[in-house]
Amino acid sequence: xxxxxxxxxxxxxxxxxSGTLVCLAVHFIPVGGAPAAMAQATGIGTGTVELAAGSGLxxxxxxxxxxxxxxxADIPLVMAAxxxxxxxxxxxxxxxxxxxxxxxxxxxxxxxxxxxxxxTGDRQDLYISKGTQGQGIPTxxxxxxxxxxxxxxxxxxxxxxxxxxxxxxxxxxTSAFAVAGVFTMGVMYVNSVxxxxxxxxxxxxxxxPKFRRVVGKDVITSFFVSILCGLLAVLIAGGMSV
Amino acid sequence: MVLDLTMSMAVLALLGALATIAGCxxxxxxxxxxxxxxxxxxxxxxxxxxxHRIFNKxxxxxxxxxxxxxxxxxxxxxxxxxxxxxxxTAIVIxxxxxxxxxxxxxxxxxxxxxxxxTRFKQPLxxxxxxxxxxxxxxxxxIMNFCLVAIAYIQFEVxxxxxxxPFLALIWxxxxxxxxxxxxxxxxxxxxxxxNREFGCGLNTALxxxxxxxxxxxxxxxxxxxxxxxxxxxxxxxxxLGLTVFFSSWPTTLFGYTWxxxxxxxxxxxxxxxxxxxxELNVRHAYGPYKEEKNEKEAKA
Numbered sequence: 001x002x003x004x005x006x007x008x009x010x011x012x013x014x015x016x017x018s019g020t021l022v023c024l025a026v027h028f029i030p031v032g033g034a035p036a037a038m039a040q041a042t043g044i045g046t047g048t049v050e051l052a053a054g055s056g057l058x059x060x061x062x063x064x065x066x067x068x069x070x071x072x073a074d075i076p077l078v079m080a081a082x083x084x085x086x087x088x089x090x091x092x093x094x095x096x097x098x099x100x101x102x103x104x105x106x107x108x109x110x111x112x113x114x115x116x117x118x119x120t121g122d123r124q125d126l127y128i129s130k131g132t133q134g135q136g137i138p139t140x141x142x143x144x145x146x147x148x149x150x151x152x153x154x155x156x157x158x159x160x161x162x163x164x165x166x167x168x169x170x171x172x173x174t175s176a177f178a179v180a181g182v183f184t185m186g187v188m189y190v191n192s193v194x195x196x197x198x199x200x201x202x203x204x205x206x207x208x209p210k211f212r213r214v215v216g217k218d219v220i221t222s223f224f225v226s227i228l229c230g231l232l233a234v235l236i237a238g239g240m241s242v
Numbered sequence: 243m244v245l246d247l248t249m250s251m252a253v254l255a256l257l258g259a260l261a262t263i264a265g266c267x268x269x270x271x272x273x274x275x276x277x278x279x280x281x282x283x284x285x286x287x288x289x290x291x292x293x294h295r296i297f298n299k300x301x302x303x304x305x306x307x308x309x310x311x312x313x314x315x316x317x318x319x320x321x322x323x324x325x326x327x328x329x330x331t332a333i334v335i336x337x338x339x340x341x342x343x344x345x346x347x348x349x350x351x352x353x354x355x356x357x358x359x360t361r362f363k364q365p366l367x368x369x370x371x372x373x374x375x376x377x378x379x380x381x382x383x384i385m386n387f388c389l390v391a392i393a394y395i396q397f398e399v400x401x402x403x404x405x406x407p408f409l410a411l412i413w414x415x416x417x418x419x420x421x422x423x424x425x426x427x428x429x430x431x432x433x434x435x436x437n438r439e440f441g442c443g444l445n446t447a448l449x450x451x452x453x454x455x456x457x458x459x460x461x462x463x464x465x466x467x468x469x470x471x472x473x474x475x476x477x478x479x480x481x482l483g484l485t486v487f488f489s490s491w492p493t494t495l496f497g498y499t500w501x502x503x504x505x506x507x508x509x510x511x512x513x514x515x516x517x518x519x520x521e522l523n524v525r526h527a528y529g530p531y532k533e534e535k536n537e538k539e540a541k542a
Contacts, residue, residue: 037279037422039431039444045279046422050305054419057412061402062489068403070498077500084506085489089416091513092488096424096481098517102524104473105431106441109521110529120518126530129443136524142517146510177403185412 012230014162015187019226020219021155022191026052027198027215028148029090030141030205035133039105042112042134042204043141044097051090052152052192053185059086059153060184063160064177075161082157083150090149094137101136109136113208119143134204144205152188159184163233170240179236187229194222245399250494253399257392258487261413264388265482266475268308268417269425271381273433273474274374274467275348278304278422280430285355286450288364294454295367297374297463299351304426305418307344308385312414315340315386316393316407323406333394337386345379374463381467389413392486420481428474433466441528 031051032043044051062085063078070077101107110127111117112134117124119139128134137145163180171179198214205211245253271277274297276284281300288294301307319336323329349371356366393409396402402409434452435444456465488509492502 034279034282035446037426037430038283038435038449039427040446044423045427045430046419047303050303050415050419050422054305054416058416058485058489061404061409061412062493064403065490065493066498068401073498077498077503080500080503081493081498084492084503087510088489088506089420089485091510092481092484093420093423095513095517095520096420096477096484097427098520099477099480100424100427100474101431102520104428104477105444106524106528107431107443108525108527108529120521122521122525123530123534126532126534127525129445129529129531131445131447132443135443136521137517139514139518139521142514146514173403174405178405178408181404181408 008234011162011166012227012234015159015230015233016223016227018155018158018162019187019191019229020223021158022052022056022152022188023195023222023226024215024219025056025148025150025152025155026192026195027203027211027218028144028151028206029055029203030137030145031199031202033202035202036135039101039107039135040132041202042110042136042138043202044094044137044145048196048199048201048203049189049192051093053188055086055089055093055149056152056156056188056192057185058089059083059149060156060160060181060188061085063153063157064181067161067164068177075158078161079154079157082153082155082160084153086149086153086156087146090145091142094142094145098137107135109138110134111138111140111204111207113204114140118207140207141205144207147206155191156184156188159187166233166237167240170237183233187226190225190229191222194218194225247494253395254487254490254494257395257490258483260388260392261486262479262483264385264392264413264479265417265420266479267381267385267388268482269421269478270467270471270475271378271385272304272421272426273429273470274381274463275299275378276463276466277301277307278426280426280434283430283434283450283452287452287454288359288362290450292451292454293364294452295370295460295462296452296466297352297370297378298355299348299378300355301344301347301351303418304422305415307347308418308421309411309414311340311344311382311386312389313340313407313411314343315390316410319390319394320406329394329398333387333390337383337390340386341379341383344382345375348378349375370462377464377467385417389417416485417482420485421478424481425470425474425478428477429466429470433469443531
């Protein structure tokens, strides 16, 4: 009878929604994978799951701190705290990465997916070195990454808020924090892996044609998988109350 | 807020410093053990006929292996703290055990990876294993120490809701993600292909053709970490230091309000502008690599 309570149904829906936000976020983050680590592709030189989860988890820390120390914190404020933490992490990472691309490897930043940067209007195709798929982190990729991190952090904050409301009456505070934190991390990982299949390991961001091609399918898949995660979170809570 | 503003800022500065050291040492550990994406070239080299003396571990993705060693460190520290150990002693012992376990994984991983390349005649150098493994453990120990210390301060002093092992796990995963995104590019994009002209770009046709000769003799992983410590490591440290400092600085100064969130967004905007300045600078310095078609025609 647990699942038919309207509040619980709302909670499941919100977890589904937040998981979808995390999945959507991954598509915005310019991830170049192994080729980018050798400056042979545009974007950040690591995998989608690593980066999305890494930035989302920093957002989780800031969101949880906000939740713990601001009794009046509502959902938007906790989500914004998560978004801020994630954005700071990803912006710092991309900035330091740019330092390496610029002064360590010495390559100009260029996107292989667009002729001109939609934000700055700079020509991209002339700056792609021979035998590569672009390199570095041009402004459009940086901005797209920051937007993605904000979505991911906000999604993480939302899951955490919902789960804390769910577990707080059933567990001691320390245990509720731990269970909600670990479950949030799990939902983030699940929703970071789903888009990896769609984007095939690399994507430049919102301007990449791949974005429009796969984002719809990935988001729908992620919504249903996250609903399943939400259902699991509620079932676990049912076990706690016994 | 648990502490007053001055103490909060002092603690935040300490966290930033610890994070900077942790970030730097994490990247150097991944360079000396050759982990993450650039290791694909080390793995590929023997298949292209380029036998080498570089350590080859890649236990897993960098965030996961660092998260593993950090969470082991955090768990052991928590157990020792519950047994009334002095905090510094507990953190040191915890960090050491986490590093030793990573070292065990490093040896099995190196031996296993090289064994799988028998058909390409890649030898397993015992001297490389003997003196590179303690270097890996040493670097990882310092990273673990810093991360567990950050987790301890956040939990015990600042009153973060998560426990020490969980905070250590999150920071371990984050530092791995940052190291993999920042410092590894210096190792993979520059050090492994250092015989190419600086600023010419890296053709994919060069895959696997890594540099095998050192400044003196044959290159090994200790030579690589010496080079990456000059730029890749410190840049990774800066990234993690900025992350730890600036993710908490707005709320420390302005409390848990929308103003703090606005300041966070402002910091991100400043970083975006700085990235743009680097982009402009580097576009002037290198490239363009191709000429525009009508320009070519005009010249003809």
